[in-house]
Amino acid sequence: MAYTEDRVSVRDGMFNVTVRHGGSGEPLVFLHGAGGQAAWDPFMDLLAERYTVYSPVSPGWPGSEGIDHIDDVVDMALFYLDLFDTLGLRGVHLLGSSLGGMFAAEIASLGREYVRKLVLCEPAGIWLDEHPYLDFYAAGQDQLQKALFHDPEAMAARMPRPDPEDKEAQAKMTLDRQMALASASKFTWPIWDKGLKRRIHRINAPTLIVWGENDGLIPPVYAAAFQKLIPGSKVAIIPETAHVPMVERPDEFVRVVREFLEG
Amino acid sequence: MKVHSFHLMPYPNLPEDFRERYRSVYIDIPSELYDPALGHQVYNDYLDELEYADRLGFDGVCVNEHHSNAYGLVPSPNLMAASLARRTRNAGLVVLGNSIALYNPPTRVAEEFAMLDVISGGRLVAGFPLGTAMDTNYAYGQVPLTLRDKYHEAHDLILRAWTEPEPFAFNGKYTQLRYVNVWPRPLQKPHPPVWVPGGSSPETWEWVVEKDYLYAHLSLSGHASARRTLGRYYALVEAAGKEPNPYRVGMTQACFVAGSESEAEELYSEAVSYFFDKCLYIYRGFADVPGYRSRRAIEEGLAQQGFGLQPQTPSRLGGGSLSWKERVEQGSVVAGTPEQVTERLREVCRELGVGHLMLLLQLGNLSKERTMRNIRLVAEKVLPNLRDLWSEWEDRWWVRPLEASLRASGAGK
Numbered sequence: 126m127a128y129t130e131d132r133v134s135v136r137d138g139m140f141n142v143t144v145r146h147g148g149s150g151e152p153l154v155f156l157h158g159a160g161g162q163a164a165w166d167p168f169m170d171l172l173a174e175r176y177t178v179y180s181p182v183s184p185g186w187p188g189s190e191g192i193d194h195i196d197d198v199v200d201m202a203l204f205y206l207d208l209f210d211t212l213g214l215r216g217v218h219l220l221g222s223s224l225g226g227m228f229a230a231e232i233a234s235l236g237r238e239y240v241r242k243l244v245l246c247e248p249a250g251i252w253l254d255e256h257p258y259l260d261f262y263a264a265g266q267d268q269l270q271k272a273l274f275h276d277p278e279a280m281a282a283r284m285p286r287p288d289p290e291d292k293e294a295q296a297k298m299t300l301d302r303q304m305a306l307a308s309a310s311k312f313t314w315p316i317w318d319k320g321l322k323r324r325i326h327r328i329n330a331p332t333l334i335v336w337g338e339n340d341g342l343i344p345p346v347y348a349a350a351f352q353k354l355i356p357g358s359k360v361a362i363i364p365e366t367a368h369v370p371m372v373e374r375p376d377e378f379v380r381v382v383r384e385f386l387e388g
Numbered sequence: 389m390k391v392h393s394f395h396l397m398p399y400p401n402l403p404e405d406f407r408e409r410y411r412s413v414y415i416d417i418p419s420e421l422y423d424p425a426l427g428h429q430v431y432n433d434y435l436d437e438l439e440y441a442d443r444l445g446f447d448g449v450c451v452n453e454h455h456s457n458a459y460g461l462v463p464s465p466n467l468m469a470a471s472l473a474r475r476t477r478n479a480g481l482v483v484l485g486n487s488i489a490l491y492n493p494p495t496r497v498a499e500e501f502a503m504l505d506v507i508s509g510g511r512l513v514a515g516f517p518l519g520t521a522m523d524t525n526y527a528y529g530q531v532p533l534t535l536r537d538k539y540h541e542a543h544d545l546i547l548r549a550w551t552e553p554e555p556f557a558f559n560g561k562y563t564q565l566r567y568v569n570v571w572p573r574p575l576q577k578p579h580p581p582v583w584v585p586g587g588s589s590p591e592t593w594e595w596v597v598e599k600d601y602l603y604a605h606l607s608l609s610g611h612a613s614a615r616r617t618l619g620r621y622y623a624l625v626e627a628a629g630k631e632p633n634p635y636r637v638g639m640t641q642a643c644f645v646a647g648s649e650s651e652a653e654e655l656y657s658e659a660v661s662y663f664f665d666k667c668l669y670i671y672r673g674f675a676d677v678p679g680y681r682s683r684r685a686i687e688e689g690l691a692q693q694g695f696g697l698q699p700q701t702p703s704r705l706g707g708g709s710l711s712w713k714e715r716v717e718q719g720s721v722v723a724g725t726p727e728q729v730t731e732r733l734r735e736v737c738r739e740l741g742v743g744h745l746m747l748l749l750q751l752g753n754l755s756k757e758r759t760m761r762n763i764r765l766v767a768e769k770v771l772p773n774l775r776d777l778w779s780e781w782e783d784r785w786w787v788r789p790l791e792a793s794l795r796a797s798g799a800g801k
Contacts, residue, residue: 263674
């Protein structure tokens with residue numbers, strides 16, 4: 126499906142960010158996880174059949190600048206409120222995955238009027254000592270693939286890979302990944318808990334918590350922890366997926382999300 | 389040339405099958421492997437070895453800082469330096485150093501270094517390393533992306549605290565203090581010499597050149613890598629229009645002397661293997677973190693290596709695959725008769741432009757007896773034949789102790 130990619134300047138050029146958008150209908154914003162968002166994904170197409178989907182790239186991730194003006198997760202949430210103002214967005218359906226879920230929960234806590242419905246997909250931001258996350262940074266590639274995907278081999282086959290002969294593309298991929306995870310470290314190091322528990326009580330948007338049943342990065346037990354912190358929220362566990370159900374099973378993910386948004 | 393004795397203070401009794409049973413000598417090595425009674429013995433042995441080096445005329449004694457590991461048992465180098473300040477007489481106390489981004493507020497470093505400088509009568513060299521990713525990010529929880537910024541802010545605060553004559557307010561991003569007022573002040577004026585160890589980031593080199601500090605290359609990977617690093621460093625020195633004074637560069641070098649080449653191998657090769665096989669057995673996932681290296685450093689690394697992707701399976705650094713002969717050829721170890729060692733060290737220092745040679749005379753599980761003998765042989769038969777090197781240059785990066793008549797009677801017993 127067609128989408129448009131814009132460069133958006135926020136706060137007089139303090140931030141310059143990439144925003145991809147497509148479809149029509151009520152506004153829906155998707156916030157990516159620590160790895161960044163390099164493309165318009167199939168699940169976005171599916172959502173765009175019914176919504177105007179916005180997929181911004183956070184400052185500091187490849188495609189967007191301005192991380193030096195963001196010290197902590199509250200600064201990041203306020204950046205997003207500024208971006209929504211710039212784009213003229215109010216009352217959005219806000220989806221966030223992983224670190225993006227942590228940002229989405231902060232945005233819904235601090236800017237209630239901007240968020241109509243909230244979908245937290247395997248959100249980070251709450252920490253239980255008895256259920257540590259996988260050490261995302263120290264883990265090797267194989268270990269990480271197993272944590273992120275229910276079926277790592279099938280996913281590897283679907284993932285676009287640069288030509289191994291194209292050294293420049295290979296180097297860019299490595300550098301992009303390094304810069305993405307470097308920026309993520311501001312909100313995740315050494316523990317993915319930067320005080321959301323002190324603000325999360327303010328969320329008043331209807332909330333759905335989505336988790337892949339085999340998530341090996343943030344254990345699915347956190348679904349119940351979030352549900353307890355957000356009274357009235359619902360939980361949906363998506364089978365045969367792990368940390369990124371929207372990527373691994375886009376049809377099922379979109380069905381679950383639409384049922385919540387349209388129900 | 390100045391010649392120093394540098395001690396890593398390793399844990400000498402890791403199990404034979406350490407590599408099979410554990411994944412890393414750093415960060416998640418179980419502390420139950422540490423035997424405090426043995427620790428008592430080796431801390432005292434190691435300090436004896438450095439004190440002996442002082443008595444035999446080495447210019448300086450060097451210690452550094454590492455955390456959560458069995459590679460070097462010095463989480464607090466200032467404690468070692470405090471002990472050495474009282475039990476050495478002439479040697480410079482080269483503390484390499486304090487990882488200044490780890491201390492909150494960093495004025496703690498300004499205070500402790502000033503205490504060491506005053507107690508020792510002006511013999512302190514103040515080392516300001518960034519610290520490894522293991523030490524700073526994993527062991528001390530610093531955010532990788534902001535570590536360098538925090539380091540630079542800490543540096544600026546410490547230097548101002550040492551040099552400004554009146555209390556001042558400091559409104560930093562990482563430290564806010566309404567009153568910065570360090571007592572005692574350092575003895576050396578305007579402040580102790582600053583050495584910056586480590587790092588292969590181009591920004592660090594440029595900064596060290598701009599500040600006119602000493603750059604200390606602490607690698608143990610031999611002369612080829614040292615040649616690349618120091619070659620680039622001197623190119624920046626030249627580009628900045630500064631003189632290529634060799635005293636602006638320090639380098640570590642493992643060094644083992646014996647009566648013959650074969651005796652050197654016999655005496656030292658087991659301990660050297662222990663060091664490279666076990667003490668450098670570092671899980672790669674801990675050795676680097678996205679954000680720890682600057683963007684430029686990563687880009688240059690990628691360009692140099694000529695490949696794009698990180699290894700898919702995390703491996704270990706170090707690796708024990710090299711033989712004694714290969715290590716000697718590569719230069720990660722300089723060993724042999726006093727004449728061979730002298731010749732090799734002169735050649736290397738002359739070629740690389742090293743004015744401060746920091747010799748590692750104990751490695752791995754080398755016994756005190758063998759280490760003391762090594763120190764004595766170097767002091768008697770090597771050191772005197774290195775001193776004349778670089779005599780045409782002035783050393784502006786060395787300590788300026790109090791003159792003898794002003795030294796306290798109890799100091800340096």
